[in-house]
Amino acid sequence: MRTSFLNLSTAIAAMFFLLSFPFLQTLDISSFLTNTVEFGATNRLSVTEHRSINLAKVSSISNVFHATNFSAGPYSATGNKGAYALTNLMINFQDVSTVPPGGWLVDFGQPYGARTSANQGTGNTYGWVKRVDNTLLDMTAYGRKRSSPSDVLLATLMHMQPSGATEGKWEALVVNGTYNVTVSVGDGSYVDSKHYINIEGTAAIVNFIPTTSNRFKSSSVTVTVSDGKLTVDAIGGTNTKINYIIIQPSISGLNVNFQDSATVPPAGWLKDFGQPFGVRTSAFQGSGNTYGWIHKEDNTPLDLTLNGRRRSKPSNNLLQATLMHMQADDVVNFAGTPIEGRWEAQIPNGLYDVTVSIGDAVYFGPNKQSINIEGVLAIIDYISTATAPFKTATVTVEVRDGRLTVDAFGGNNTKINYISIVPSTSSNLPFVETVNPPNRSGNVGEYSSLSTDVLNLPNGGINNATITPATVFLTEGPGGPVVPANVNGTGGGDAITLVPSAPLKLSTTYVFNVTNGVKDLSGAGFIPFSSAFTTTSVPTPPLPNVTFTKVQLTNTTGKHSSLTIGPDGKLYALTIDGIIKRFTINANGTLGTPQLIYSLQDAYGTRKQRLAVGFAFDPSSTATNLIAYVTHCTYVFQNAPDWDGKLTKLSGSNLQTVQDLLINLPRSSKDHVTNSITFGPDGALYFTQGSLSGMGAADMTWNMRDEHLLSAALLRLDLTKLSTLPLNVKTTDGGGTYNPYATNAPLTIYASGIRNAYDMVWHSNGELYLPTNGSAAGGNTPASVNGTLRPDGTTYNGPNVPALTDVPQTQKDYLFRVKKGGYYGHPNPSRGEYAMNGANPTAGTDPAQVDAYVIGTRPDVNWRGFAFDFQNNKSPNGAIEYKSNTFNGALQGKLLVVRYSQNDDIIALTPGGTNKDIVSFNEGGSIQGFTGFVDPLDLIEDVRNGNIYVSEYGGNGKITLLKPNTSSSSSLVSGNNVGIEQSVSSAYLEQNAPNPFSDNTVIGYGVPQDARSMKLVITDMRGTVVKKVSLTKGKGQITIAWEELPAGTYVYSLWIDDKQIDSKKMILHR
Known part of the structure; x- marks a missing residue:
């Protein structure tokens, strides 16, 4: 047996010391021991007995090695090294300032030694030595970052053979063993090299001469390290430039058969007969393998040795004739251990293709077998039968904690036959890690939506x-x-x-x-x-007496980024490409033919598109003196230019006069731009500025753009302080001169750390609310730097906040109740703001906790928390305060927020309490008319009547009218229609309610007075007509009885004058 760590002798010496002095009660082993160590051949440890202790699970052992457990005397320790103990590194070679992609460590040319700089991980030792004599070599002058390509891994490099300087070779301290190593060479700007790379003396790249069309080359080799250092040189090359290196343990895979203890497994397969998780030393279990069973509830070792079986058939396939009961507690009078277990194998972190088989060819019984591997669904609800007793599946999963976990959660009487685990060849492919709701969740609401929670990109x-x-x-x-x-x-x-x-x-x-x-x-x-x-089995209760009717407005096609009602009583809709549509609002709430205003586009070239988001009228504006403001930038959504944002004033009867007020606002490479506008009670203009990164430090997803002084913030513009126009607000971090901290600065930072708030509401209660989009997983956060100027005029002087890379946790979407000078969680190193959200200050669960921070990392001293948690990936965007007294005030004062990415609805939030945070909420599913949108982006209320207009951005885009249902005079007749005396100007069809339903459901509609014929046609999913109902003109509702029809999904369509106007789906339950 071999040592499982480099300094095992240190551990042995410490144990000798402790066992000789029994008054010592605690041994801190965290600095020298990280893997399971097996003491003694009999797996016990004492004078006469030895025992195995898993030291990987603790950082300090208290009352383990002392007199009550062991007698004083000498002890021997032997270690067992499996592949899981080997080193796993991904190193990017670069200049000193570039932030590497998530999950990558930095090498910027330091001499070989312990690495302690930012983005170099913990406990790693690597660096440069001279090729000729192995003495230390400083190569920090030879790291580069080129302007292309966009992939940072290839845009950065290290000169291994710099002209006129000492040639270097690179080494990394690793555990002796066999490794798969991938290396890349090349230069995005120059093709003046002949590249050679040798790894541990094995040629990886030979005589690669780049061209302008073929600048890079990568290669993988398998090498064995026997001296504790992996060495890379460029012998044979000229001006070799290395981009990156990936060092991974080489394993051939793990094939395990689940069975009884007596059976000999097939050749090439290891045996699992139900032993608790631990080092496997029995026959047919190989050497150095660690796997076995744990309890489902608390992950402690579990003995299932009585649960393995060998059936009489299939006689020709021993792998499937043997099995292990994973859920024996589902079997009545089970002859074994009736406890549900999970299986784990200790393997190196990485990506694996896993094949699993379940089933039983002899006993079928009640079963509904399921398998999840690392939380990924592999097999669901499979029922073994005499003709199809088995089911196999292969999934690709990522191991992050050194253990591959297999469970049967969600199944019944699951029996596992075998598992094959092999390293995946798909490491360069994107994949889903987790979703929301999580795999095998229960009690999920009927109005729920789904999203990926963590992606690997x-x-x-x-x-x-x-x-x-x-x-x-x-x-x-x-x-x-x-x-x-x-x-x-x-x-x-x-x-x-x-x-x-x-x-x-x-x-x-x-x-x-x-x-x-x-x-x-x-x-x-x-x-x-x-x-x-x-x-769930319990439906969402409705909000009593609050319902809206959806009215489709056929003349509103387009992608509208902002809606507002002007001082002239007309609806203004700003399109994402910079056109302003002006609609007359008809008496019934529908919209007239829009007037198209192109003044913003034409100011930059005839009909030149501008990416426009924010639009608001000046409070002093009147019906005869229109003054409005718009935020906009170049109309691109990928690789957009920085410093591209503008705030522009429009005035005149047709908003034809265009004047830029602010130029050179920050701009992300994608869709985080200068967002919505509102005027505060102080008369100042407020707008939100999106972040330039996912989590505060440059990352690959957002094209490695650093945050700027004015990004990720709520900005305040004092229009009275503007003089010469336009005002250039490019700050010093971008080469400009604007200083938002200056005494008379027109544009200032009102609040910071606001990642990407699309909209905001100054509420009648005096508070300012901002629904804000959090980051997907995979972003980076900055390390703190003392001495940086902060928005409050102080300089940052601790505490120390470490940088994080590739954060494996999606940050939630929050509603912030914003106060002047507050910080709201998105880091920005240019402002001395480093801790993301609530950081991780205590060992308990903290508000807005970021798990990747070490315990004890405190949030920013100015962090103000949140008023409401929307949860992950909801994309809360447009927001209003509902002000109408419709429904006797049931909605009055509530915040209405559209949820764009998930739910596709409007959620109603109720502020209250002493601090006016959100005290209750109503999901869209509880309010008729508030669900079923396609990517809702913005909304506005006509406070004269309570009508709501919603911008649906999905597809070709449109505006939908929501009309409050305040009349109770409707008469409902089963299978027939009675119209309500109210004329309508355009046809519409409402979603039935309730939906799904079991007996009766109500369908609302509208038919204009000039219609000649009108009917409702209901078909099944094959198109067969199952019911027709005649309709009347005007607004109407019908109730349909369904006793004669089976459960299923049906389509109902509105036909007017023999033309189908609209159709919707409804679900009948039985």
């Missing part, structure tokens, strides 16, 4: 155009019918969402699927992924 963001109903979909049960849904991505290309078009069935299991048809921006397809969840 090795090549940059998602190509959102590849997210379609064919590549991302939800099924009712495994292999069941596809659920109609809206699917989309995010502006940052860092998440996938799915919103069902109708409420989900109660007490039903659904399967969420992402296929390899989803691509990233490099064209690589996603590794296929599935997860399952089960809905």
Whole structure:
């Protein structure tokens, strides 16, 4: 047996010392021991007995080695090294200032030694030595970052053979063993090299001569390290330039058969007969392997040695004739251990292809077998039968904690036959790590939506155009019918969402699927992924006496980024490309033909598109003296230029006079731009400025752009202080001169750390509320730097905040109640703001905790917390305070916020309490008319009557009218229609309610007075007509009785003058 760590002798000496002095009660081993150590051949430790202790699970052992457990005397310790103990490193070679991609460590040319700089991890030793004599060599002058390509791993490099200087070679301290090593060479700017790379004397790259069309080359080799150092040189090359290196333990895989203890497994397979998790030393268990069973509830070792079986058939397949009962507690009078277990194997972190088989060819009994591997759904609800007793599946999963975990959660009487674990060849492919709701969740609400919670994006963001109903979909049960849904991505290309078009069935299991048809921006397809969840049995209760009718406005097609009602009583809709539409509002709330205003576009060239988001009228504006403001930038959504934002004033009867007020506002490379505008009670103009990164430090998804002084903030503009126009607000960190901290600065930072707030509301209670988009996982945070000037005029002087890379935790979407001078959680090193959200100050669960920080990392001293938690990936955007007294004030004073990425609804929030945070809320599903949108982005209320206009951004885009239902005079007749005496100018069809339903459901509609014929046609999903109902003109409602029809999904359509006007789906339960 071999030592499992480099300084085992230190551990042995410490144990000798402790056992000789029994009054010592505690031994801190964290500095020299990180893996399981096996003491003695009999797995026990004392004078006459030895025992095995897993030291990987503790940082300090108290009362383990002392007199009550052991007698004084000498002890021997032997270690067992499996592949899990080997070193795993990813190093980017670069200049000193570049932030590496998430998960990568930095080498900027330091001499060989312990690495302690930012983005160099903990406990790593690597660096440069002279090729000729192995003495230390400083290469920090030879790291480079080129302007291309966009991939930071290739844009950065280290000169290994700099002209006129000493040639270097690179070494890393590693555990002796066999490694797979991948290395890349090349230069995005020059092709003046002949590249050679040798790793441990093995040629990896030989005589690569780059060209302008072929600048880079990578190669992988397998090498063995025997001296504790992995060495890389460029012997044979000329001007070799190294980009990156990946060092991973080399393992051939793990094949395990689950069985009884007596059976000899097939050749090439290891045996598992139910032993508790630990080092395996029995026959047919190989050498150096650690695997076994743990309790489902608390992960403690579990003995299932009585639960292995060998059946009489299939006689020709021993792998499937043997099995282990994972859920023996589901079997009545089970002859064994009736406890549900999980299985784990200790393996190196990385990506694996895992194949698993379940089933039983002899005893079928009640079973509904399921397997989840590392939280990824592999097999769901499989029922073994005489003709099909077995089910196999292969999934690709990532191991992050050194253990691969297999469970049967969600199943019944699951029996596992075998598992094969091999390193995946898909390490360069994007994949889903976790989803929300999590795999095998229960009690999920019927109005829920789904989103990816953590994605691995090795090549940059998602190509959102590849997210379609064919590549991302939800099924009712495994292999069941596809659920109609809206699917989309995010502006940052860092998440996938799915919103069902109708409420989900109660007490039903659904399967969420992402296929390899989803691509990233490099064209690589996603590794296929599935997860399952089960809905609640209790429907969402409605908000009493509050309902709206949806009215489709056929003349509003377009992608509208902002809606407002002007001082002239007209609806103004700003399109994302800079057109302003002006609609007359008809008496019934519908909209007249829009007037198209192109003045913003034409100011930059005839009909030249501008990416425009914020639009608001000046409080002094009147119907005859229109004054408005708009935020805008260059109309691109990828690789956009920095310092590109503008705030512009529009005036005149047709807003034809255009004047830039502010230029050179920060701009992200994607869709975080200068956002919405509002005027405060002080008369100042406020607008939100989006962040330039995911989590405060440059990252690959957001094209490695650093935060600026004015980014990720709420900005305040005092219009009275503007003089010469436009005002250039480029700050010194971008080469400009503007200082927002100056005494008479017109534009100042009102509040900071606001990542990407699309909209804001100055509430009648005096508070300012900002719904804000949090970051997807995978971002980076900055390390603190003492002496940086902060917005309050002080300089940062601790505490120390470490940098984080590739943070594996999505940050939630929060509603902030913003106060002047407050910090709200998004780091910005240019302002001396380093701790993200609530950091991790205590060992308990902290508000807005960031798990990746070490315990004890405190939030920023100026962090103000949050008023409401929207949860992950909701994308709360447009917001208003509902001011009408409609419904006798039931909605008055509530914040209405559209949720764009998940739910596709309007959530109603109630401020209250002493601090006026949110004290209660109503999901969109509890208010008729507040669900079923397609990517709602903004909304506005007509306070004269309580009507709400919603911008639906998805598809071709449109504006939808929500009309309050305040009349109680409707008469409902089963299978027939009685119209309500109210004329309508355009046809519409409402979503039925309730939906799903079991007996009766109500359908609302509107038919204009000039219609000649009108009817409602109901068909099944095959198109067969099952019912027709005649309608009357005006606004109406019908109640349909369904006693004669089976459960299922039906389509109902509004036909006027023999033309189909609209159709919707409804679900009948039995």
